[in-house]
Amino acid sequence: MSLGSLIPVGPELLLFTTAVVVILLGAFGARRAAGPLTMVGFVAAFAATFFIPEGAFVFNDQYEQDALAIFAKQLFIGSAAISLLGSMTMTHRAFRDRSAEYHFALAVSVLGMSVLVSARELILLFVGFELMSIPLFLLTGFIKRDPVAPEAALKFFLVGTASSAIIVYGMSFVYGVTGTTTIDAIPQALAAGHPLMMLGMALLLAGIGFKIAAFPFHMWAPDTYEAATTPFVAWLSVAPKAAGFVALIRLFVEGVGEASLFWMPAVSVLAGMTMVIGNLMAIPQQNIKRMLAYSGIAHIGYMLLGLAAFSTSGIAMMLFYLVAYMFGNMGAFLVVETIAQSEKSEGMEAYRGLAQRSPLLALSMLIFLLSLGGIPFVAGFWAKLYIFWAAIERGMYGLVFLGALLTVVALYYYLLVARRMYIEAPDKPEPVPVSAPLRFGILICLVGVVGMGAYPGPWVTLAQRVASTLFS
Amino acid sequence: MGLEAYLTLAAIVFCIGMFGVITRRNTIGILLGIELMLNAVNINLVAFSRYHGDVTGMVFTVFTICITVTEAALGLAIVILLFRIRRTVMADHLDLLKG
Numbered sequence: 001m002s003l004g005s006l007i008p009v010g011p012e013l014l015l016f017t018t019a020v021v022v023i024l025l026g027a028f029g030a031r032r033a034a035g036p037l038t039m040v041g042f043v044a045a046f047a048a049t050f051f052i053p054e055g056a057f058v059f060n061d062q063y064e065q066d067a068l069a070i071f072a073k074q075l076f077i078g079s080a081a082i083s084l085l086g087s088m089t090m091t092h093r094a095f096r097d098r099s100a101e102y103h104f105a106l107a108v109s110v111l112g113m114s115v116l117v118s119a120r121e122l123i124l125l126f127v128g129f130e131l132m133s134i135p136l137f138l139l140t141g142f143i144k145r146d147p148v149a150p151e152a153a154l155k156f157f158l159v160g161t162a163s164s165a166i167i168v169y170g171m172s173f174v175y176g177v178t179g180t181t182t183i184d185a186i187p188q189a190l191a192a193g194h195p196l197m198m199l200g201m202a203l204l205l206a207g208i209g210f211k212i213a214a215f216p217f218h219m220w221a222p223d224t225y226e227a228a229t230t231p232f233v234a235w236l237s238v239a240p241k242a243a244g245f246v247a248l249i250r251l252f253v254e255g256v257g258e259a260s261l262f263w264m265p266a267v268s269v270l271a272g273m274t275m276v277i278g279n280l281m282a283i284p285q286q287n288i289k290r291m292l293a294y295s296g297i298a299h300i301g302y303m304l305l306g307l308a309a310f311s312t313s314g315i316a317m318m319l320f321y322l323v324a325y326m327f328g329n330m331g332a333f334l335v336v337e338t339i340a341q342s343e344k345s346e347g348m349e350a351y352r353g354l355a356q357r358s359p360l361l362a363l364s365m366l367i368f369l370l371s372l373g374g375i376p377f378v379a380g381f382w383a384k385l386y387i388f389w390a391a392i393e394r395g396m397y398g399l400v401f402l403g404a405l406l407t408v409v410a411l412y413y414y415l416l417v418a419r420r421m422y423i424e425a426p427d428k429p430e431p432v433p434v435s436a437p438l439r440f441g442i443l444i445c446l447v448g449v450v451g452m453g454a455y456p457g458p459w460v461t462l463a464q465r466v467a468s469t470l471f472s
Numbered sequence: 473m474g475l476e477a478y479l480t481l482a483a484i485v486f487c488i489g490m491f492g493v494i495t496r497r498n499t500i501g502i503l504l505g506i507e508l509m510l511n512a513v514n515i516n517l518v519a520f521s522r523y524h525g526d527v528t529g530m531v532f533t534v535f536t537i538c539i540t541v542t543e544a545a546l547g548l549a550i551v552i553l554l555f556r557i558r559r560t561v562m563a564d565h566l567d568l569l570k571g
Contacts (some may be wrong), residue, residue, distance in 0.1 A: 123532050130539045134546060141550055150554040151566045157550055161543045162493050165509035169486060172513050172529075176479075176520035181528050223569040291571055344533055 008056035008065050010048035010050040011073055012114050014041055019107035026100020035088050038103040042081040042110075049073050062121045062182075071319065072246045075326060076239045080110045082330050085441035086231025086337050094143045102142055105135035106232075113243040117250075122181040125247065129167065132243055133160050133211070136236060140228045152227030159220040160429035163210030166203050172202025173462050183250060191259040204251055205266065212244035214304060215273040217295045218373040222281075225293035230340060234333030235291065237296045238326045245303060245318065253310060254470045260310045263393075267308040272399050274301030279406045281419045283413050288336055291413060292329065295372060298410060299325050305403060306387045309394045316384035316467035320459055324379035324452055328371035331445030334438055335365045342432045351417055353426025361432055362421045364446050369414040371449045374407050386460070478519035486512035499554075499561045503547050510540045 006013060018041025022034050042300040047071055056065045087095070087102070087176040095102065112131025119125040137160060141153025171181075177197040178185040189197045225233045252260055278298030287292035303325070306318030336346065338361065355362040371380035384407060388400045434442075452459055485508055492505025514533045521529025555561050 123528075123535055127539070134542060137546060137550070141553065145557070146555055147557060148568045150550060150557060151568055152553055154499060154547075154550045154566065155569075157543075157547055158499070158506070159491070161506045161547065162509065164489075164539075164543070165486075165489070165506055165513065169509065169513045169516065172482075172516035172520065172532075175517065175529055175532065176523070179520075179524040179526060181532060226569055258541070409482060460486075 005058070006379075008052050008058050010051060010064070011045040011077065011112060014045040014048055015077075015107055015111040015114060017041070018045070019104050019111065022100055022107065023104040026098075026104070031097070031099045034085065034100040034103040037086050038107055039081065040089075041107065042077055042084060045110075046074065046077045046081065049077065057120075062124060063115075063118050064120050065118055067469045068246060068249065069118040071135075071466045072242060072461070073114050075242050075322065076110050076113045076117075079235050079326050079330060080106060080236050082334075082441050082444055083231045083235035085130050085437040085444075086234060086334050087229065087434045089337075089341065090229060090231065090435045091341075092143055092229075094145070098142075102139065104127055105138050106235075109133075109135035109139070110239070112157045113239060116243050117246045118182050119250075122175060125183070125250070126164075126168055126171060129211075129243075129247070130164060132240060133164065136240060137161070139232050139236075140224055142229060142232070146227070148227040152224045156220050156224045157211060159217070163207045163217070165207075166210070167207030170200045170203030170205075170207060172319045173197065173203070175274075176200075184255070186251060187255040187257065187259065190256055190262075193259075193262075195424070201251070201263075202266075205248070207265070208244050208248055209270060212241045212248075212269050212300050213297055214300055215277045215297070218274065218277065218300075221297055222285075222290045222293040225289045225296075226287055226346075230289065230337040230346075234330045234337075237292070237329055237333070238322075240301060240305075241296075242322050242326075243340055245307065245322065248307060249315060249470065253307075253315060257471075264308055264310055267304055267310075268396060268399055271301050271304035271308050272402055274298070275403055275406050275410060276301075279413075283409070285413075286348055288348055288351070288417065289333075291348075291417075292332060294328065295410060295413070296329060298406065299329070299372070302384060302403060305391050305396070305399055308396065308399075309390045311390060311394060311465070312467050312471050313393060314390040315388045315470060316460070316463040317383070319463040319466055320456075321383040321387055323459060323463075324371065324383035324449070327448030327452065328368050328378075328380055331368040331442055331449060332365065332372065334441045334445065335361060338432060338434050338438050338442070341435075348417065348420060349422040352424045354421040354427050356434070357429065358432045358434070361434060361442075364442050365421065366418050367446060367449055369417060371453070373411045373414040375411070377453045379449045379456070381453065382456040382460075406421065475519055475523045478515060481516040482512040482519065485509075485515065497563050499551050499563055499566075502563065503544065503551070506547075507540065507544060510536060510543075 052065045116128030137157040141150045143149045173196045177194045178189045213221040282294035303318050306314045371378040374380045374384040391400050489505045489508030498500045517529045517533045
């Protein structure tokens, strides 16, 4: 095995190296270096994804770097880097004393996602899933002296492991019917429609539904989001969800063809319920992170709608939506972190009169919220429009109507925040200080949201190219 | 005994585990329920492995066991941490987060 044959797994190797180096440095006392070093590792891994030869198979063809895997990896590593910009500004004692552990867990989780999206094998898929999930539980309870963080970690852990058990129980049936653990055997077995196979796949759908926080498995999300550190939550609300969606695509869509339409009713119901519950529960929230958590659940519903179409355009638009959601949601969470650092509050009242205190910060928050709400000419508008379009192609008029109606509801609670920022008078006059890394992170998200809104074309082309490889 | 017997046993164990996860108020009890669910998976995998005469299922079992152990370790660590801070392991008392 020559060194050149490792190029296709370059990002994974870099992530692994980063994790090992960071935890070793931490053990020898160089904790300060952990953050910058992880950042360097992530940037290098992100760059390395552009050198992967597309369609490369490694490790006895059990590991595939196709267009979808590369796309997903760029999303994971990119969002982790943005989250890192936020966590660099954390001044809590835990970040001073155990910085190496935090960054180690983050890097390992990204590694797990990267493995997950490339796996052509059920065992590897499951190991990837766990490698992704276990550090997430740890990171949720990272501020361990906090009264609520361990509670959130425990809730997240119990839901997460129970869902893992359901996923692996489903996998055992898939293995039982196909007699092999390669994913390539699934389309044929799905077409044959053995009852045990259907049971297995239904369990997989339910288990992954837990991970992406779809209704009725969404209850862990608001608690976890409220208690965990905000930069981590910004990433948690995007990357693991994206990984779950890619796993769903791998199992239910790739190569399956018309047989996947069998799942359309189930996924449609899931999508509809998730949109309704997410949007309605977001309205009364007084903590902005809980509000964003429920709105995030609603967005998962919209993405499930794209998946429910089970078509090239449906999957493509779901991927587009993921990127738009990443920029909008992470941006909003970074602003929340900025406000929390200066006001020591995550309540809605902290946003009172923000436009008079820090006009630029308020404007960025407004743009992020409008993008999440789907107002024209920011990223989220195109994302919603394209998703509805793909759903209409499959004749899902009822769900599209419901989704459009709920967009108005969503605008209501997003604009509640805007009203506090723009109409209400501030409690104090001085501007909110924004530290340099946070400013940079917010700027990246802003460029993403506005750029995708002004020029959605290149992103659509990319998403369509990625999705079309799944149906050939 | 045929494959069905093993699958039924696994299904019963899985359901007992899930029942425990849903009804238990003690978080240690919930953890035990999750362990039962994961062990039902192992029964399933080994039964299928024997049925197909294929070792892959047993390899899968080894992986599941390792991951189960990791999860149990982490879960107990979180429960201990929580007990130190809140002096309770009952799920009903964990109500600082809601809404």
